[in-house]
Amino acid sequence: MTPSTGSGTPPAAGPAPGGLATAVIEANALTKVYPGGVTALGGLTVNFAPGVTGLIGANGAGKSTLIKILLGLVEPTSGTAVVLGHDSVTGGEQIRRLVGYMPEHDCLPPDVSATEFVTHMGRMSGLPATAARERAAEALRHVGLHEERYRQIGTYSTGMKQRVKLAQALGGDPRLLLLDEPTNGLDPAGRNAMLELIERIGLEFGISIVVASHLLGEIERICDRLVAIEGGRLLRADTIDSFTRASQTLLIEVEEGLAALHDELVRRGLRPTAYQRSLLVPIGGDGTYDAVRDTVADLGLPLSRMEQRRHQVEELFRDPGAAGSAFADPAREAADVR
Amino acid sequence: MTVIEIKNVSRWYGNVVAVNDITMDIGPGVTGLLGPNGAGKSTILHMIAGFLAPSRGTLTVHPVLGQPVPTWQNPDIYRSLGLVPERDSVYAFLTGEEFVRSTAKLHKLASTGAATRQALEMTDMAYAADRKISTYSKGMRQRIKVAAALVHDPEILLLDEPFNGMDPRQRIHMMELLSKLGAEGRTILFSSHILEEVERLSGTIQVMVAGRLAASGDFREIRRLMTSRPHVFNVRSSDDRALAALLVGRPYTTAVELTGKGLQVRTSDFGAFCGQIAVLTRDHEIALRELLPTDESLESVFGYLISSQGS
Amino acid sequence: MSADTSIPTTGGRPGPAGSVIHDLGYRRYDGPRLGRAQIVRALAWHSFRAAFGFGRGAKAKIIPLVALVALCLPAVVNAFAMSKGQPRVVDYDTYTPALRDLVMTVFVAVQAPELVSRDIRSRVLPLYFARPIKTLDYPLAKYLAFTGACLVMLEVPLLLLYGGSIANVHGGAAVWAQTRALIPGLLVGLMWALVLAAISLFLASLTGRRAFATGAVAIFFLLTFTLAEILLQVEGQNSGPQTAAVKGGPGGGPVMVHPLLYGPSMADKVSGLFSPFTLLEGVRMWLGGTNPADNVPAPGAFGVVDALVLVTITGLCLYGLAARYRKARLA
Numbered sequence: 001m002t003p004s005t006g007s008g009t010p011p012a013a014g015p016a017p018g019g020l021a022t023a024v025i026e027a028n029a030l031t032k033v034y035p036g037g038v039t040a041l042g043g044l045t046v047n048f049a050p051g052v053t054g055l056i057g058a059n060g061a062g063k064s065t066l067i068k069i070l071l072g073l074v075e076p077t078s079g080t081a082v083v084l085g086h087d088s089v090t091g092g093e094q095i096r097r098l099v100g101y102m103p104e105h106d107c108l109p110p111d112v113s114a115t116e117f118v119t120h121m122g123r124m125s126g127l128p129a130t131a132a133r134e135r136a137a138e139a140l141r142h143v144g145l146h147e148e149r150y151r152q153i154g155t156y157s158t159g160m161k162q163r164v165k166l167a168q169a170l171g172g173d174p175r176l177l178l179l180d181e182p183t184n185g186l187d188p189a190g191r192n193a194m195l196e197l198i199e200r201i202g203l204e205f206g207i208s209i210v211v212a213s214h215l216l217g218e219i220e221r222i223c224d225r226l227v228a229i230e231g232g233r234l235l236r237a238d239t240i241d242s243f244t245r246a247s248q249t250l251l252i253e254v255e256e257g258l259a260a261l262h263d264e265l266v267r268r269g270l271r272p273t274a275y276q277r278s279l280l281v282p283i284g285g286d287g288t289y290d291a292v293r294d295t296v297a298d299l300g301l302p303l304s305r306m307e308q309r310r311h312q313v314e315e316l317f318r319d320p321g322a323a324g325s326a327f328a329d330p331a332r333e334a335a336d337v338r
Numbered sequence: 339m340t341v342i343e344i345k346n347v348s349r350w351y352g353n354v355v356a357v358n359d360i361t362m363d364i365g366p367g368v369t370g371l372l373g374p375n376g377a378g379k380s381t382i383l384h385m386i387a388g389f390l391a392p393s394r395g396t397l398t399v400h401p402v403l404g405q406p407v408p409t410w411q412n413p414d415i416y417r418s419l420g421l422v423p424e425r426d427s428v429y430a431f432l433t434g435e436e437f438v439r440s441t442a443k444l445h446k447l448a449s450t451g452a453a454t455r456q457a458l459e460m461t462d463m464a465y466a467a468d469r470k471i472s473t474y475s476k477g478m479r480q481r482i483k484v485a486a487a488l489v490h491d492p493e494i495l496l497l498d499e500p501f502n503g504m505d506p507r508q509r510i511h512m513m514e515l516l517s518k519l520g521a522e523g524r525t526i527l528f529s530s531h532i533l534e535e536v537e538r539l540s541g542t543i544q545v546m547v548a549g550r551l552a553a554s555g556d557f558r559e560i561r562r563l564m565t566s567r568p569h570v571f572n573v574r575s576s577d578d579r580a581l582a583a584l585l586v587g588r589p590y591t592t593a594v595e596l597t598g599k600g601l602q603v604r605t606s607d608f609g610a611f612c613g614q615i616a617v618l619t620r621d622h623e624i625a626l627r628e629l630l631p632t633d634e635s636l637e638s639v640f641g642y643l644i645s646s647q648g649s
Numbered sequence: 650m651s652a653d654t655s656i657p658t659t660g661g662r663p664g665p666a667g668s669v670i671h672d673l674g675y676r677r678y679d680g681p682r683l684g685r686a687q688i689v690r691a692l693a694w695h696s697f698r699a700a701f702g703f704g705r706g707a708k709a710k711i712i713p714l715v716a717l718v719a720l721c722l723p724a725v726v727n728a729f730a731m732s733k734g735q736p737r738v739v740d741y742d743t744y745t746p747a748l749r750d751l752v753m754t755v756f757v758a759v760q761a762p763e764l765v766s767r768d769i770r771s772r773v774l775p776l777y778f779a780r781p782i783k784t785l786d787y788p789l790a791k792y793l794a795f796t797g798a799c800l801v802m803l804e805v806p807l808l809l810l811y812g813g814s815i816a817n818v819h820g821g822a823a824v825w826a827q828t829r830a831l832i833p834g835l836l837v838g839l840m841w842a843l844v845l846a847a848i849s850l851f852l853a854s855l856t857g858r859r860a861f862a863t864g865a866v867a868i869f870f871l872l873t874f875t876l877a878e879i880l881l882q883v884e885g886q887n888s889g890p891q892t893a894a895v896k897g898g899p900g901g902g903p904v905m906v907h908p909l910l911y912g913p914s915m916a917d918k919v920s921g922l923f924s925p926f927t928l929l930e931g932v933r934m935w936l937g938g939t940n941p942a943d944n945v946p947a948p949g950a951f952g953v954v955d956a957l958v959l960v961t962i963t964g965l966c967l968y969g970l971a972a973r974y975r976k977a978r979l980a
Contacts, residue, residue: 302612
């Protein structure tokens with residue numbers, strides 16, 4: 001797997017770097033218990049910094065409840081949520097003025113064109129008629145819909161429909177985008193295109209984005225930070241880089257002669273262990289790299305991979321104590337996303 | 339050893355050809371059936387499971403014990419085969435235990451209780467077996483479906499998009515379960531359009547594009563077979579520029595680019611490059627820090643297959 | 650298929666030869682943002698247009714426009730008759746009851762789902778509620794829009810009637826007489842619009858399937874009307890022989906009434922409670938309308954009950970409509 005490039009440059013528009021950036025979302029002991037006893041959120045405390053943040057792990061009740069609370073549509077049982085400086089209970093309307101939401105499910109009427117729909121939604125966001133029309137056209141251009149925008153949405157492919165959903169969230173000039181599973185139903189090419197688009201929005205448009213996804217690869221790719229929620233509580237919140245930091249192990253792959261390489265490395269005192277179709281060697285210092293290189297060269301073996309292993313976000317979800325887990329004791333307390 | 343034999347199978351609906359002349363052999367272990375939406379994966383799975391007849395060709399199941407049997411109109415295959423369909427096909431008002439037990443009864447198993455217990459334990463659902471399925475999360479529903487498909491201890495397990503909508507922890511559990519079942523010698527065939535999932539789980543993949551079989555085997559070997567595409571490597575060393583100069587002088591190098599973070603090397607001869615890189619760097623005292631084939635991911639391979647087959 | 654924001658720009662400043670690459674990057678919006686009231690107005694206007702099939706294509710306009718034309722026919726016929734010297738044949742406040750009942754039933758049954766069921770079916774509601782409006786604003790806008798649409802359906806024929814009559818009478822006094830007769834008719838039309846819109850929107854909001862919604866609304870109005878009529882018939886037959894005959898029973902024939910009661914029996918009046926149309930008729934007559942039409946007996950003082958029931962039903966439907974969307978917002 002190619003290494004993640006994770007963090008991009010901070011958004012052009014936004015709080016000045018240096019010093020604490022103001023969190024775009026602050027949740028404090030956020031709890032929601034539904035009648036019937038279902039606890040969707042049980043004391044969630046976490047801050048979302050500006051930039052692109054991945055939200056993962058909160059399937060089912062937790063995630064949708066969190067989104068509704070953040071949009072000011074549902075009151076928490078206890079605790080508070082502050083979005084872009086507004087309290088979710090008292091300032092719901094202001095929040096909804098500043099936030100663009102892209103739901104996970106199908107939500108587009110089939111018998112209107114994308115232009116008409118995004119324009120109408122712009123008016124529903126409070127834009128005057130002309131501005132709504134203009135911003136709709138711009139938003140559709142930014143998401144990459146061209147002549148097809150004049151056709152009815154019912155004729156669109158899934159990829160195009162996802163773009164329309166994104167366009168209606170952009171039309172109202174949001175400060176924050178909440179994207180719920182934006183690559184849902186897309187094939188690899190479509191997924192790629194959507195991720196590039198989101199990356200671009202985060203980097204160039206100066207809009208903070210929260211991407212809820214259950215695909216770790218996606219999150220590692222486009223997000224600067226990650227908030228992992230489990231059982232209605234915070235599991236971990238940190239930068240992607242901290243999740244994917246390097247470990248002290250070197251991974252080596254050769255196209256043939258793996259056993260011979262193993263034995264020779266042992267002979268030279270490097271303590272290799274087998275791992276799937278490659279070898280892992282603990283890094284004792286810079287000399288380890290040279291020793292490995294020399295061994296491979298001396299044996300005349302075709303070297304096809306040599307990399308310092310990185311941890312993966314996935315390890316967070318492996319059971320504590322599992323082999324290779326870097327998170328034997330996941331922190332349960334609140335963690336500010338730095 | 340072939341467990342599922344598919345020979346020249348096609349399936350059409352009027353003018354729509356869902357599956358177009360597919361021949362593949364599936365053996366024990368975990369095999370991933372891969373392809374974009376609408377490629378025909380579900381159709382093939384349903385034909386293997388005997389729910390659909392092929393318009394042409396044959397699908398045959400070779401159980402370890404017993405005779406090879408065609409899949410269509412042959413209830414015997416259900417002795418050795420379990421299917422976990424994509425749709426939510428559970429009776430939500432039953433408890434997990436009741437649901438699995440009812441499937442056991444349908445299979446006319448000798449001791450439904452023991453089989454049910456074992457299936458529930460295998461899928462780690464014993465703790466929730468007494469709750470109604472309507473109270474289950476999505477991941478739990480998937481696991482109970484798997485339990486019901488396993489209750490008769492089948493040799494073959496077919497799963498249609500089993501990871502749909504699961505969160506990471508549920509997905510890891512399911513992958514571990516399927517790995518374990520595959521390691522036991524069962525034949526596991528699962529379909530997915532999410533490469534991340536397939537890459538982790540299966541050694542062998544079968545890639546379908548627009549109803550045709552585009553490639554099968556191990557995805558890295560498949561990549562090696564794509565000789566018309568230059569391989570791309572990312573290299574980091576103690577002296578990138580010097581290494582670049584050296585590489586440019588070699589016949590197997592078609593291009594070298596100095597990116598900010600190292601070198602990107604395109605080579606037309608994968609074998610020659612790999613064979614030479616260690617020697618080259620050693621002989622010129624350049625420390626090698628990283629060597630990564632960039633497009634060996636399943637995603638790249640898949641992308642190439644789609645684009646080349648689509649062009 | 651990505652936008653071309655990768656083209657380097659000079660920030661819009663012209664180069665040495667005067668050429669320039671403009672920055673087509675994303676732009677913020679600095680203009681005015683409208684408040685809730687204007688958003689509601691925009692949604693209401695959008696829905697009002699949808700009630701007549703505008704914004705949907707030609708097929709969606711057929712039923713509403715045919716219905717409107719059908720309702721206008723009596724006015725046209727009247728104008729024709731008056732031009733031949735006859736007096737006005739159609740009353741303003743009753744218009745042509747049977748036609749109006751039928752056409753309005755069809756109109757609200759087919760068009761109410763266009764306003765509310767479509768949005769439920771396409772699951773677009775979360776997008777609305779994620780906007781700076783209150784939950785109540787959505788049903789409010791829909792109600793305003795549909796009341797307006799029903800008003801058009803009901804008042805345009807009346808205005809046509811008026812226009813046709815004016816054209817055929819002479820003298821200020823005659824015109825004034827027509828005008829005086831028109832006003833109550835318009836008010837009755839308003840009453841109808843408020844009630845029918847509330848009931849049909851509420852029923853339609855219960856399902857996302859337009860066919861079901863249309864069926865539910867149509868069946869509701871037809872069944873209740875039939876029920877009221879049947880009860881009236883039954884009553885008429887059950888009265889004993891010591892009663893006096895009073896005109897205005899079902900079918901225009903005599904209904905047997907106890908001589909001590911002025912007007913129809915209590916049972917007759919109660920039967921009028923069972924259908925919105927009969928309720929509307931009852932309130933109309935109670936408020937001083939013209940002769941009973943549509944086989945509904947004049948309620949007399951009982952009209953208060955009619956009015957109360959009508960208001961209650963309308964109120965309940967509006968409450969139900971609001972509650973429906975409160976629930977939908979959380980879904």
